[in-house]
Amino acid sequence: MLPLYLTSTFYNNFDKKTKRAFLKYFLKVIKSNGVGRQKRKRLRREIRKSIKKKSKRSLANECTVGNITQVTISDDTFPFDYDDITQFNCCLSATTVKNNLDSITGKVDEEEYLKIVLSKLKEAYAGNTAIPENQVQLLGPASRVATTVDINRWNVTKIDTLSALMDSANGQWDLSLARAIITKYLSTEKNKLGSAELNVIGGVNLCSLDTDVLKSISHESLKDASALTVSNCTTEKKKELFTIAIQAFVENTRTTTISDSNYQLLQPYIGGANSEFVRTLAASNINMDMATFISLDENVVMGLNVNEVKNLLGTNLPDLKSYESQTLVQSWIRNQFQSELDKLGLGLVGGKADPPATTKSPAATSKSPAATSKSPTSTTTKAPAGNHGNHIRADAGFSFLVLLALLFTSQHVL
Template identity: 45%
Template sequence: MIVSLDIQQTCTNILPEVSAALVSNAPDLTVDSIMALNQWCTGLSTYQISQTEGAVLKNALSVLSAVIGWNQDQAIMIIQKLLLSGVYQIYDVKRLQDLGSLIIGVSSSVITSIPNNFVLGAVQSPSFLANVKTAPVIIQQTIVSQMDKQKFLKTFIRGLRKSGISEMKIINMMSMVKESSKSLRFKRATECTVGQIMQVQIYSDSFPFNYDVTQFNVCLSVQTLKFNLEAITDKVYDRDFQRIILNKLNQAYPDGIPDEVLQVLGSSSRAAMPDDVKKWSVTKIDTLSSLMNSRNGDWDHQMVQLIISKYLSVSGNFLGTNELNSIRGSNLCALNASVLNNITAASVEQAAALSLNAVQRRRGFCSVSLRMHSVQ
């Protein structure tokens, strides 16, 4: 498939979802193609990013760090590729600031490993502060905890005011400072120091806010998670915490996470990587429906394809009316040509997810997706 490097110009005057479809079908990424995509890099899937060499991402960092609109999963994947491949290390203030908008993908454990003076120097940059403002609360809190109170008040708060952040946001930040001295004592702990997570803690109003990432990991046993999974996933929305949940479930079910567990994962399912999904047991339509529920967040198209392929790999399973209604929305446009060709006209006609209005709204998106599939 030939995709023009001039994607930015090509995608300027079409719907954002169509642009995303075009980008999602781009070939292997190079520095030149990333530079051509520029702000349209937000259309890249985590799967595409995961297949890109760390050196390519490093050489294109000046573009990637300036992209506005990354979701956290994309940023996490880029940061992981950079750090784990060894091509990028945060050894000074500039290296931290150079991450730009990707700061939202830096885990709290990585931040705590960065020398305090680097963090203190970085927060004096208005642009760095603006990017921190878009990061999850746990990242903001970890950054705050890396500084003592006096230095925080003199630099971080002053910088926040200069960058135009609201007073309420600053008040919340200052509240974090009061708590940072507590959390800092166990940031690098390998033992549970704040109390094992049991049923009584899970149903407490303060759960999981009284645990940082490290303590959540060491204080939550696999057994407790298995017996209280739905209650925990109903309360946990932080991606680092959700990743811990998935890691522990992989320990609990080494042969693959079964249907009944997948059905109660909720938004924690969106912390999964392709290798996780490949081991899932998606055999029931209730599981498919739960995983495709848009209230739990969006999926990359490659992840949709993986999940649906797991469902279709089960003897007797096919995409009928009920399945189409479960997949619904733009997820339907992730289906490849071979899958689409096996859907009967009757199933399409009876599917509520493919009502006339819905089809009209997504006609451009789906037609582009289908054309791209047809030429691969």
């Protein structure tokens, strides 16, 4: 299967006739071996690139290579002979696209070619308000080059149509376009986000929907659906999906421990768990792996202490060291005291310094005998509180007597 990985530089060494013969043969080989569309697409792209380097784009506005018909499309190498996109556009009619859409989208891979196919299809149904649902189901990779305006003209009312459009084999969706398609489907009366819809939409595209739409998912639907990958959801959306998942997989929401089987069912949605639930997991011996740990809400992780993380990871605790440079783990480490991290025995560094010990000196905490014993000579006798007035009057009387004595003495001398 080496040719699948060769670049246009290699194919530049061969003429167009040789490349065509090789492509026709090798495409049959890889199809019989179940090689996926994306790898076949890469092979076609590299060979076409080697041809385009040697050919100039046609300036003619008429078909000179040959009109594209059902027979032309049936050739395994189609659209190899239309390496000039101008010729592809001129030689492909709207009627041919309308009548052979499935065959065309099964072989055409390059975006610029697919845009022409989609344009021709719109031209074929120019007189209609919408493109029929049976045609929408055949768009394949051409759907990925559509715009919101294009999608508004599609009929998307059946689960089969939604399934065909969401097929990941045709490439990943731009999330704004995925949202437009799902919203169009849900606008049909009685259509909802049931388990079948959740399975065909997938977690990545589900995250494109508004939180209010996600709230409409019943816990029965989530329970019956396959596990969804919702890591690209916003924190708010993860919390909403986790709330639904709790109702779906945990019978007693007030339980103080979570069984291993329930944890496995909840694991895809654990990124929306709150601190209380994560602490419940820490007490449940669930041995959380590091990939799940770093998917937790950052605020929740930052609120966990060293012992709680130890209990949460369980037998996977040694893996914490290998994730030491991961952003969330680094932030958590910086939030812990280094002495606590050292107790894990993993060699984690970067924690906070321990606070300084607060010890009281003996001089400050004990009183000296001199300070606590009173000298007999320093003892004073306080007058009763009620005799302050008498004490003042006695002092005044004494002074008065002294004054009289001096006055009497002075007169006696004279």
